[in-house]
Amino acid sequence: NFLNALKFIADTALLTEFNPPPPQPVPRVGLYEWKEEKKELLPIQPQVGILFYRAHYLSGNTQVIDALCNALIEKNLQPVPVFVSSLREPGVSDKLCEWFTDEDGVNISLLMNTTSFSLAQLETEIPQIELWEKLDVPVLQVILCASSIEQWESESQGLTPRDIAINVALPEVDGRIISRAVSFKTLQTRNHKLETDIVVYEPLSDRIEFVTQLAANWVRLRVKMPSERQVALILANYPNTNGRLANGVGLDSPASCVEILKALKLAGYEVGNIPETGEELIQILTSGVTNDPEGKDWKPINQSLSAAEYEKYFATLPANIQQEIIERWGAVETIENWAISGIKFGNIFVGIQPSRGYDLDPSLNYHAPDLEPTHNYLAFYHWLRESLAADAIIHLGKHGNLEWLPGKSVALSNNCYPEIALGPMPHLYPFIVNDPGEGSQAKRRAQAVIIDHLTPPMTRAQLYGGLQQVENLIDEYYEAESLDPSRLPIISDR
Structure with missing residues (x-):
């Protein structure tokens, strides 16, 4: 059209004889x-x-x-x-x-x-x-x-x-x-x-x-058969003790993880023998090595990344990234293997997210924007991507620490740590619905698909469960002391 317009002007002003065709409309939508x-x-x-x-x-x-x-x-x-x-x-x-x-x-x-x-x-x-x-x-x-x-x-x-x-x-x-x-x-x-x-x-x-x-x-x-898909379910762990394992905010993460495993089984995923309850899942996880320092020297390691493979991977990182990590945490440790905390159920890996390093240095903050991840942290995510060959990663419950690693707030570069750790991985993130601010960090910095879950139901702040039963027995005991002392031995036995 532009060329024909010039020809038309030439014919009009300079009396040339291009005789261009009429303008051709450009569709509003086109291939x-x-x-x-x-x-x-x-x-x-x-x-x-x-x-x-x-x-x-x-x-x-x-x-x-x-x-x-x-x-x-x-x-x-x-x-x-x-x-x-x-x-x-x-x-x-x-x-x-x-x-x-x-x-x-x-x-x-x-x-x-x-x-x-x-x-x-x-x-x-x-x-x-x-x-x-x-x-x-x-x-x-x-x-x-x-x-x-x-x-x-x-x-x-x-x-x-x-x-x-x-x-x-x-x-x-x-x-x-x-x-x-x-x-x-x-x-x-x-x-x-x-x-x-x-x-x-x-x-x-x-x-x-x-x-x-x-x-x-x-x-x-999308095109892979469910039975062939490798999926990683990652549980948060802060502080790094077994008592705080799978501590998603406003979510019973262990029970939710079990329900997800059951749903995956119904959808045709290969999940092996999965636990029936959240309590059973935690027992399985804590029977092996975790982030908790207690037991790291004697608990079994279910999966690991060889030191040689990690060193090879570390050498592929940008030179400035290698330097930053070495300056913060020192050179790569001379160990035989890097322990990967978690357990496999068929093609599904349930893992424990590593510490960013605040457990190694208590002066550091969980959300510190300039805290580089440790060698162990990078080894964990490299194992997920390359050894497990995960097709997707699910971080279960607010909030993990991947989305808080150093780097740009949005439109990340290859020097940003969330991208270095996660790579171009499909990422799903069940997250509490009343905190879109923190959820947006995972969306913008870790290409996460946020799947909102409701907040826990509100209830009165009072005793419940076993504590409520103990309180009732104490009240009954003191009432029996004055009205019917013969019942005291029976109440005591209860």
């Missing part, structure tokens, strides 16, 4: 044909939708979309990039569902969304837009950052308040999975005569790799 790097794909591959604004398509500002598509192709996923003017336009939802469904009626397996704002709205006479419900797939919120890469690298906040509002906070209302910023604004050219800057979104390769690998892992989890 984008990206600059594909040729790669042989198997005949049938899971499809991943990519949603971006039509304005980027019209301006040719699509480098980041091309990069996402090519990275998905490398992971044997078929990208379906679609541009859209606005998700709120009438008819857009139905049109998108058409693009994201193939001729066999098979939907995409996941959607990577780069558009801003939220579809959710207050209950009014205007009907809700049910795009996400119709697609019924995980939706990754992929952030196109409005700042420069230099600003992002230097700021601990990660994003500007504007970016957080429209690209993180509002999309969270839709339940989208917050991933990473994959591109940043950069000056492409400047026209000095017009005093105009041409600014484009420039993709950052390692962020593209992280987000597309996260997408690939969610797709793998």
Whole structure:
């Protein structure tokens, strides 16, 4: 259209004879044909939708979309990039569902969304837009950052308040999975005569790799048979004593863990012989090595990571990260194995989250923003990712300590410790409903899907259970002393 417009002007002003055709309308919703790097794909591959604004398509500002598509192709996923003017336009939802469904009626397996704002709205006479419900797939919120890469690298906040509002906070209302910023604004050219800057979104390769690998892992989890899935259920433990094991706030974590294991069994997961009660689960866990210093030298170790494997992994971390950990905790210990606290039930591992290090140095704070994780901490999560080969991790109950590790508040880099520990792992997090502030840390810093649970039911602050029975017996005893002393021996025996 632009070229034909120039030809039209030339015909009108310069009396040339280009005779351009009439302008061609650009659809409000359309399939984008990206600059594909040729790669042989198997005949049938899971499809991943990519949603971006039509304005980027019209301006040719699509480098980041091309990069996402090519990275998905490398992971044997078929990208379906679609541009859209606005998700709120009438008819857009139905049109998108058409693009994201193939001729066999098979939907995409996941959607990577780069558009801003939220579809959710207050209950009014205007009907809700049910795009996400119709697609019924995980939706990754992929952030196109409005700042420069230099600003992002230097700021601990990660994003500007504007970016957080429209690209993180509002999309969270839709339940989208917050991933990473994959591109940043950069000056492409400047026209000095017009005093105009041409600014484009420039993709950052390692962020593209992280987000597309996260997408690939969610797709793998979706297509894998339940009986083949490896899942890690991680229980919080603060302070690091067995008496505080599985201490989720407002949640009976041991009993909940058992109920989840039972639900997984009914869903077809391989869970082996699972305990019947939360008390039995705690007995099994505490019979082996835990975070509690008592018993570490003589309790059995159910699984471990070899020191050689950990050293090999540690050497792959960025040089500055290695230096920070060594300065805080010293060089890698010369031990044979790193103990991994927990127990396997079939393909499900129930583990105990390691300490960040405050138990080693009491002056340190649980929420300290500059407290690097210990070698043992990194060994634990490396074992989950590589040795267990977990397809998903569930942190059960508020709150663990992964989301409080040092790094940016949002739009993390490869130098941020939550990403170093967890990697691009599907992450689910049952969390108490009345603390969205702390839950948002897990969503923004550890790509968590928060599954809210209710607060415990309110009751009167009084004695209950066995203590109530003791109080009743004491009252009965003192009453019998004056009215019927012959009953005293019977009451005493009770």
